[in-house]
Amino acid sequence: MRGISDKRDFVAGLMFTTFGLAVAWISSGYEIGSARAMGAGYLPLVLGGLLAVIGLVIAGAALRQGTPSLPRVSPRIDWQPLLAITATVVLFALVIQVAGVVLTTAAVVIVSRLARRGYAWWETLILAAALTAVCVAVFYYGLGLQFPLWPAFG
């Protein structure tokens, strides 16, 4: 019987192999040099190749193996938290310099709370207000970090 853990090992193996091959291919464009005087491409080429082989071994073993170990983690991908949290971080990167720390922090908290349904909106607002106040106090006034407080108008 092939369990879910096997399928995941197969995917993991392929991921490693793909990454290894990509690295090896890119580093073959760099100067390889010799064992005595290694160029920039020497070690990445070797490691990339090694990784590709290990990936194949993992994938191969997953195909052959009969008894899968119990999966510790649920294999289901939870799209909502994944997308919401990623979007939160990307949003921060895009707006921090333009919108300033006050609006950014508030927006980031609100977007991050979209990660799951059923959170109370008033809780989100209180959190946004509180965290914004703390961040402004600690990072803007306290540590003097380099970002604007408010959006620059005009």
Next chain:
Amino acid sequence: MELIDNLVLGFSVALTIQNILYCLLGTILGTLVGVLPGLGPLATIAMLLPISFGLEPTTALILLAGIYYGAQYGGSTTAILVNLPGETSAVVTALDGYQMARQGRAGEALMVAALGSFFAGTVGTLLIAAFAPSLSEMALRFGPAEYFALMVLGLIAAVVLAHGSVIKAIAMIIVGLLLGLVGTDVTSGDARFTFGSSHLADGIDFVVVAMGLFGIAEVISNVAGPEEERKVLGKLGLWKLSKEDFRRAAPAAVRGTFLGSILGILPGGGAVLGSFSSYMLEKKLSRTPQAFGKGAIEGVAGPEAANNAGAQTSFIPMLTLGLPSNGVMALMIGALTIHNIQPGPGVMSSNPSLFWGLIASMWVGNLLLVILNLPLIGVWIKLLTVRYRLLYPAIVVLCCIGVFSVNNSEFHVLLMALFGVLGYVFTKLECEPAPLLLGFVLGPMMEENLRRAMSLAKGDPSVFVTRPLSLVLLLVAAGLLVMMLAPAVARRREQAFEESHEA
């Protein structure tokens, strides 16, 4: 005596007002992290790295170290009071600690945990002070070949002693090594894997990788998980130990300390391995093994002492050899590098006040924990019921601001988002991200030593096997690897980890 002189130097550094305050801050933050749900020491130290840039290197390390061992304390508090280990190292503490709490003996369990940890912390500090200098001296005589072999052994051992698939962890190490090579090659000056972007010319920032993999990815996993109910038992019980309790707990704590100290030095060991082993040992030695799991005080004292001792001694390879034995130590090495201190055997001679100051501060920190935590227990109890849904937006905000502030660069924040997604995918594929971090930290060092060794040997790879020390190190690494890949041993190892989970 030299040891005394060194310790005096250490305490003269650790006992300045500023360092005591940061030590206190570190231990309080650590305890907080251990108590709060879904927030580990790795993520917290990663978040605080940028803030520590502005501090003196010694003060920065004192703060970060405090978080690490403080988290062990906090983790045991939740383990005892709500049966939820705040940290992996406190998993076994929950077994008997929570049972004691249910019998109305939570106070005793907390006392034993605190005193056991303090004893272990003291011994751990002394052990570091006693053994670190000779290890450092030995390591200073290492050539590049020995160093390379040592790093190979360190990485392999870290994988073998951690749980999970060995081969997948090795793949993760290689991914980490490769990520560590991104940026301008120091020897040739060629840009590698930068895709023409000037943002990557200096390599991928360590903070970005750590916060993405451990901060953001953990938030995604935790939010997706079920909301856990955290109910604190009403009565704490007595705040003192009876003679009988003491008689049973003290020897267990002593044994746990020594077991934990030894296992802590091993790569991959740290605090976790020690606490599991100590629990097994106490159960074996006990005349009443059936009492374990039903509130045996030895089952709290031993593992608690062991995890704290291990947390302390895992600093030894990091401080003397520049080798990280676990993820937290990889972060410490990152912190040293950020402060322009080359981790390795040179630290002790070039920065004696940092080295000894850090060690002395660990003892100070442990003392502060005992003095503070017993009266502060009420505060921790309030905090450990904080819901994750209120906590994670703060973690995300702190990660973003932290990474942004490193170089004032939006690019780094975007890169962190990428590593967050990657970390989540890794978790889903059951690939542990900690080995990647070890590889990432060691990548550039390994390449440099490999290059130097090979150019000294005029391109002859036999240098690694003709130099006796390098040969021995590589043989041990190969032996470990073969052992782990042998099916019989692999199965037994699997069972041992399963047992320690169920135990």
